[in-house]
Amino acid sequence: MCFLICFTLSFELIAFPKASLRINPSQISGITDFEIFAPYFSEEMIRKLEDIPFAYNRGIQLLLEEDGVYAFSSCYLDVYRWSGEEWENLYGFDNKGYSCGSYPFFYQDQFYLVGGYGFWHNHTDLLHFEEEASSWSLITTRQQPMDYNTELVGRADHRVFLLLGLHHNPRLGIDNQFEHEGFVLDMETLAWSRLKMEGLISQESNKAEFLIQRGLGLDTEQFIVLNGFTSLTHQLGLVFFDKKTLELRFFRRDSPFDFFNFAPWTLIAGDQVVFRDDKNLVQTLEMDELYQNANYIGKAEIVPISNDPSDGKSSSLLLIWTGGFAALMALLFLVVKLFPSQTQFLRRVFFINQHLPEDGKDPISREVEESWKDVLLYQGESLTVDELDQILKLDSLASAENKKVRRSRLVKEINQYSETKWGYTLIQRKRNPDDKRYFLYDIHEVD
DSSP: OOOOOOOOOOHHHHTSOOEEEEEOGGGGGGOOOGGGGTTTSOHHHHHGGGGSOOOTTSOEEEEEETTEEEEEOTTBOOEEEEOSSSEEEOOOSOOBSSOBTOEEEEETTEEEEEEEEETTEEEEEEEEEETTTTEEEEEOOBSOOSSEEOSOEEEETTEEEEESOEEEEGGGTEEEEEOSSEEEEETTTTEEEEEEOTTSEESSTTSSSEEEOSSOOEEOSSEEEEEEEETTTOOEEEEEEETTTOEEEEEEOOOOOOHHHHOSEEEEETTEEEEEOTTSOEEEEEHHHHHHTSEEEEEOEEEEOOOOOSSHHHHHHHHHHHHHHHHHHHHHHHHHHHOTTTOHHHHHHHHHHTTSOOTTSSOOOHHHHHHHHHHHTTTTOEEEHHHHHHHTTOTTOSOHHHHHHHHHHHHHHHHHHHHHHTSSOSEEEEEOTTOTTSEEEEEOOOO
16 A cells, blocks of 8 residues: 655755655554655654554555655545645545555646556556545546556656556456556556567566566666566566666566565665665665666567457448448438428437537547536536536435546546537536635536
8 A cells, every 4th residue: 555745845855856665554663763764754754654544465655746745545545745743634535445556646746546456356547636626536548458457657757657467357257367568658648558568578477588576566767677587597686667768678686585575665766776675684776777787678669559340340330330320310410401390309409419529539428428418408507516416417326426536527528529529628617706615617608
């Protein structure tokens, strides 16, 4: 389980590189020298982590960013901020169990989670924390991998890299199937791509040149560092993935101690990794220096995720169906024009459907389509949250958090299609001028 921490930094601290600390909660009381963690994390911060709930089988991760320190606990959705004396929980609800193994990160000064395990399946959902609403929003991404997660994750600029991992969803009969390559999420376009490894690394025996041990990786400034060994000769060492060049290299290191998963604590600052080993000694590894002395083993490649049609017949059938549908709609449109008094119902359908996305461009689900039609009937009005929930048919949901997540997803998808069709969003959220604690939703008038 991880914690991410943020507090207002002084001018001196801003000059330091980003840092993270992964620590076993049961080891905090046994630490006698907290100077090791300075100037990144204070003794008071670390000791007071014992007051924050966490999953028994996961450690605590502290993450220092230039704009502050936040705390996030894996398997929970709580978000804590260091107030100078204690941790302040910014999350306004009591939900948990969805974010085990999620990767927390900041992008453009906003806090996100990607991936995780919860409710009996793996996922790669992207969540955004909205401090104003004290809650999370689900961000819709394109070509999202399904039933998949990994804890070998790292971010560089606008890309988030996910290496290897498992596909798991017992509802669909998917039981911990290995992923032998990886995925990349582009935060600018919100599109997923494949990261092809071509048999270089795997977490399954005899599938690649290097066998990567299951568990955690290290995310340093330049690299994702993995614990593994050669498949043929069983030479133990570190496998580097360069997040900029996509190169993979191997550095032989004979130490049998798996500090990735069993060190009481691991501190990362830039590309420097410091940890306490099984002999209670503090070890320091300069990952950039080790990388320069490592052996080149190959290079990954980022490729688009295709829809993977089964054969050419599917494309032909789609063209035939599209052509027939277009002909039918043209005929109905002609009937409506020639017989207006007899086709009032069809005229209403045509009025609404003329604003839907063109076929073949970003197809929408039935739920979004129905919600779109209902919202169009309120053009030019300002709606309260409760009124919008009624229109979106969310008022029957008992959980306020479930309403929030569903509302956010529907509004985002409706607005995405609006921008595609008209160049502007249909629904605009704003503060209620009479009570700024609440929001109103303006429905744009369609030209």
